[in-house]
């Protein structure tokens with residue numbers, strides 16, 4: 001059987017999603033039965049050029065140079081996966097969009113990064129699959145690659161975190177007055193946060209058909225201020241149209 005060529009590329013991010021892949025540990029050996037990791041600069045000294053069968057694209061786009069690279073890699077990739085919330089929505093790096101000169105807040109000397117607005121990758125190129133989460137869920141990544149190796153197109157979960165939370169028989173945090181974004185957030189993580197009594201803060205991004213109006217009402221009833229609701233919505237998906245239109 002011909003092995004699928006896999007590549008990992010990164011733009012603006014913390015690279016935590018790469019580490020999630022690496023901590024798959026021995027399961028990586030299982031994946032390598034049907035794939036070859038031909039490009040992954042974090043772990044390989046020699047990296048091949050495209051074409052690639054599966055490309056994992058981590059990080060948001062924050063410069064012209066990154067945008068050029070993204071377009072080039074898209075052309076070389078049969079199946080392009082947005083890896084993590086930075087790539088899918090802009091994520092934490094997109095918070096820079098609300099400040100005038102964010103680099104000055106971080107670097108003592110001016111830098112020549114030629115920054116642009118921080119954007120998710122699908123604002124520029126076609127994405128074939130979204131591996132959401134900050135960080136991603138490594139089991140989901142494993143299953144997506146397995147599906148592709150077996151000739152199946154992986155399916156994204158299009159329901160909310162509450163479904164997985166209920167399957168784990170958790171008591172809803174709202175019953176104890178703790179606000180949680182589970183009802184409007186994409187599932188796929190298996191609800192790890194509410195399972196340890198920590199609220200979901202929406203790291204997998206908003207469902208297109210999530211009832212934002214009702215979510216705002218619920219948060220207000222739990223005593224969350226308008227400012228905090230805005231901050232909760234903007235933490236990971238500031239650039240998502242769904243949250244941009246919202247009136248709180």
Ligand code: SF4
Nearest residue numbers: 013016084085086134
């Ligand atoms: S999605 Fe989160 S963990 Fe992944 S690279 Fe971005 S900031 Fe890091």
Ligand code: SF4
Nearest residue numbers: 162165172173180182
């Ligand atoms: S705790 Fe959060 S994720 Fe779980 S059911 Fe309640 S709102 Fe949904």
Ligand code: SF4
Nearest residue numbers: 189193200201203204
């Ligand atoms: S429960 Fe919410 S915050 Fe926690 S991993 Fe899942 S989507 Fe992210």
